[in-house]
Amino acid sequence: MATNGPHRSGNTNQSSRLSRPTRIFSKQTSEDANNETNNTPDKPRTMTTALYGRFDLEECDEGVKINHVWDSESGLPTSRLINEKRPISPSAARRDSHWLAQQASFSIDPDMDSDVALMEDILGETQSIKHSPDPLEEISQERPQLDSPNQLFPIPTEESQEEPITETLSSSSNFRNIEKELKLNKKNVFILSESGKPIYSRYGDEDHAVHLFGIMQAFIAFVEDNKDELLYFSTDTHNFVFVHKGPLILVCIANTYEYPDQIRLQMNMLYNQIISQITNTQLNRVFQEYRNFDLRRWLTDRFLSSLIELMDEDPSYLLQAIRCIPMNNTLRENINSTIIQAGNKNKKVLFTLLIANTRLIAYVRHKSYKLGPSDILLLFNMVHSTTSFKNSENWTPVCLPDFDNRGYMYAHISYVNETSAMYLILLSTNREAFFDLKETHTTIVEKLNSHGYLQKIEKSIRYADYTMPQIKVPEVRHFIFKNFRLNQYTMPLYGPPYVDEKERERLYGQYLYLNHNLYKPTRPAKIIYTVGPKETLFAWIHKEFEWYAVFDPLISKPSAVDAINKLCRWMKNTKDELFLRPATY
């Protein structure tokens, strides 16, 4: 049995956290553990076949080691594997445990004898997972209400953090420090090239994490060698999420409420952020020609760091939707017509966006072209992370990956005046259009000012946020509503009890959980209603909208439904103020 295997011979009791099985998910493996036991090798392999790759993080006397289980032929746990349990020589085990904390190595032998024992371990484990026919029930079993992040992802205790990791080759390296840092930071993000060269690290100097980059590259390469794609693996505390896109590898090691799919979405946003600086064309070309290219020379770290921070708390990125400033409809029409008139003069503007901080005020587009929400979010981030835009007029090439990842658009970005949080982005495909766009900008600002619209907008910005008591649906504590057609969402200010940061974070965790269950690939839910100790959660996905809400934990189902209906009516009556409709040139 597994417990007798050589992998268990290490100091597993000293660090139970590390000795727990670590699950790997690749494209061909399933999220649905229940399927594993039902699968036979004859069945065609689909997205939901069996879990057939697994790593086992384990502390042994030579450091941390990763074992893996893999049936490379069928890709499925087979009985042959289990029955043909071969004796494992101690020397082989010793050799395999050459996994050093300081000098990190990677083991790659799919036929390792000792895997057999671990394979049994998987099967034993998966059989113990119960199948629940009721999706709602299953959801609540799968994830009970969270009291604190520690409940879901227990943070390692002092002891396990302090536990010495044997270094057979000690001294110069700082691998141990890195490991400590990895645990301290809730969410680490690394970007590297396919050849394992560092590009970005959220914390610390990426040069100091090069051991780690080597291992990450090895992980990816190892799984891809089997014509598969590594998606993520999870330990008790952390999710390790991998995205291999184009010539880049993005890795996130997170101890947060986020689910791997949600983190993957974020990694894709980061990839797009890189594209927006250098275009897909140039990214691919440079790595085709120079595989050892150091991409850091082309990138501004600031954009990436700022985007990661925004994604940590701003639901826009999770929902892939824009939030706008609620505003009287007449005022919106007036602003639009001002923008259209100014833009029609030179015909060089494709898109105009009027923005305050990271919220949209007006959006006018050329009648044949559209911008996706992810591109607009990248523009928000670009301005958000560049303080110098405040004091100057800017003309910058920017690639909008969703619109066209091959080349640049040219953006004129300028605030309406020194004191305002409001800025205009004018986009053109003509790189010589600076003076035309500058003129358009000036005309728009002058007109808005002379008609008094600017003051009215400033007032709307001040009153942009609403609270639940204002809506007069006291049963609802907080909600997020996304309009699919417009790709926009709205939500009230956080009221009690979500006033301190910790509670807000916990609430966001609940939204992440609801979102995960609406979108998970296996059996996504349409409606979720679940009662927990701290709140009752509600989520509803409809072809026109997506809705998340939290109620008092003691609310009855009929009153909750009643409250949702009240909110629906309110939403219907105020939708023209809450959401903006784009005008066209």
Place this chain on the structure above:
Amino acid sequence: MSARRKVLLKVIILGDSGVGKTSLMNQYVNKRFTTQYKATIGADFLTKEVMIDDRLVTMQIWDTAGQERFQSLGVAFYRGADCCVLVYDVTQPNTFKTLDSWRDEFLIQASPRDPENFPFVVLGNKVDLENRAVPTRRAQGWCETKNNIPYFETSAKEAINVEQAFQAIARKALEQDAKTSCDIGLEPNIPIQPEPAKDKSGCCT
């Protein structure tokens, strides 16, 4: 873009099993040597910072397994290297003979841009041993035929020539890196002629 930008060099060490690849790396990075032999599994990664002409350079050294059963990962590991170090054991003629195939294998797998001029360094290790079997002249001759590969005779055990050899490796790698750095800039002029969106779902439709 500044002259002071950080440089990271990827160096791959190749050679038959048991020639001392890991020992050389440990001697260089950790100043240690052990007579115990432990086969490398897959690959090990070590880093070392070196000063080269007032420039701080981080070497990311990939020590690969010499055993054949680990060769399937080659492509991934060899990719994007700035320098490749070929190691043989001066007491084992066979390990010298296979240098050719290691070099070819690397060039095929890594397919560098300019294979003729890709920087290699050859190390003849274990010169502290008495039963030497590959004469210096023979090794040098081979290196000359391969576009003058720099050649060093080292002993990981006695720390002979190790520092010098790795200095040369770093220098070679830096040259390779510099080649790719100076002539590629970011081109800000890639305008697009977007096609009108049909029914692509966009924001605020």
